[in-house]
Amino acid sequence: MKSIFLGAIALVSAAAAAPAFAADLPVKSMAPVAPAYNWNGWYIGGNAEVVWPGSQSVTGYSGGPGTAALFAPGGLPTSLTPGAGGYLGGAQIGYNWQASKIWLVGLEADIQGGGYKGNDSISSNPAIGPLTTSVEQHSDWFGTVRGRFGLLIAPDILFYGTGGFAYGQAEASQSTVATGASAASLASCPNTQPCAAASANSTRYGWAAGAGYEIMMHDTNWIIRAEYLYVDLGVQLLAAKTLAFAPPVTFTSSNQWRENMLRIGFNYRFGGPVVAKY
Secondary structure: OHHHHHHHHHHHHHHHHHHHHHHOOOOOOOOOOOOEOOOOEEEEEEEEEEEEEOOOOOEEEEEOOOOHHHHOOOOOOOEEOOOOEEEEEEEEEEEEEEOOOOEEEEEEEEEEEEEEEEEEEEEEOOOOOOEEEEEEEEEEEEEEEEEEEEEEEEOOEEEEEEEEEEEEEEEEEEEEEEOOOOOOOHHHOOOOOOOEEEEEEEEEEEEEEEEEEEEEOOOOOEEEEEEEEEEEEEEEEEEEEEOOOOOOEEEEEEEEEEEEEEEEEEEEEOOOOOEOOO
8 A cells, every 4th residue: 555655646746747857858949931022913013114216217218210329328218216215105915824833824905105216317318409307116015915924943043035016106298398498398398309208107917036034022912123125117118209200209218116114113013911820
């Protein structure tokens, strides 16, 4: 009986000492798990950009039969460089599919407005008298619909390539007038001078391609981005007829719409926020 009693006392004493012993043991800390970034879903945002002409943004200028002498050295120019550029702003909407931890595909549409333009003018002195040749290019808006293919170089950082359809306003004008005369009033030109002017304003279609970089802000649905695009809306032809020749002669220009665009912007992604898991 005595031995049973002593054994019970020892058992109770060991149980009482166990918490103190456990408190003296080293505690293994749990390393935090990296935040889970979710790129899936719809997003909408805004941007601002600067535009400058592409390497081939020039206007080719030529005349009809019987004008070879006008384009001889010292005569009318065969090319001009309007150099259309400026600043734009706009908005974009898109959808992302995160295919894996590192790959993402998506589709985005944007519309930009604000206006960019450029012009060039050259004076010449052919045998028939001094002439001034001018061209101008102007656009108030354009847009794109593009696919995106991205690489997540970190859970919160995306690098992507993009390409697709582009469209936009293209307004161009040209004139060849006697120096000092106004293209808006061709009647001021002598009948012996090849005064001519033409203009066009249309919606053009082409393609766009580029690359971008996005960072998802931690614990929010906001994404910031920087993007470069090259937009090609093709060639816009103009034809201006002059009555100074018999038969009449037509001067033509081929206006190329190729632009570089660098933009910065932001997006808000609809869906669950980024939540750190520990």
